[in-house]
Amino acid sequence: MSRLPYSTDLSDEQFALIEPHLPPPKRLGRHREVELREAVNAIFYINRAGCAWELLPHDFPHYKSVNRHFNAWRNDGTWDDILNALPEDVREAEGRDRLPTAGSIDSQTAQMTPTPGERGYDGGKRKTGRKRHILVDTLGLLLAVVVTAASVTDAAAAPRVIEAAGPWW
Secondary structure, eight states, rough: OSSSOOTTOOOOOHHHHHHSOOOOOSSSOOOHHHHHHHHHHHHHHHHHOOOGGGGGGGTSSSSHHHHHHHHHHHHTTHHHHHHHHHHHHHHHTSOOOOSSOEEEEEEEEEOOSOOSSOOEEEEETTTEEEEEEEEEEETTTTEEEEEETSSOHHHHHHHHHHHHHHGGG
C-alpha cells in the first residue's frame, strides 16, 4: 500500500478473515487492475464516510472500479458469504458451535420526521415512526434485522425476524 492509511482500512488480520471469501482471479481475460484489499478498503471508506462514489479520495482506486467490485460482490453473494462466515468464525474462536442454538429478539422504536414509507404509532413508547427488531445470539452477535412500522408488536414481528436469520436458524 503506497498511501497513508485511513481509519477504515483493514489490518492484515482482518483482511485475512475475509480474503478466502473474495472471488478468485479469473483464468481467462484481463488481469486485475485493482488489488482486492484496496477495493475493500475503499468500499469501507464509502460506507463509513457516507459519501457518493465520485467523492472517493484519489489515493484509492478509481471509484468506477471500486463500484464495479461492490456491485459484483453484492450480486454474486460475496457480501452475504462474508457476513455469514464472520460470526461463525467468532463463535468457533470462542469455543462454541459454528451455528447458534439460542438467541434473543428485541426491538427499538425510532421517532422520525414526516417522510413517505411505512410508519406507525408505538403506544407503549408514545412515538410515531419505525421499529427495528433484532436477533442476536448468546454472544451478542447480530443475526438478523427487520424494520417495521412502530405499531407492529414484537410478537407479530418475530416470525419475520426468524425468517430473516435464514442460514443461522
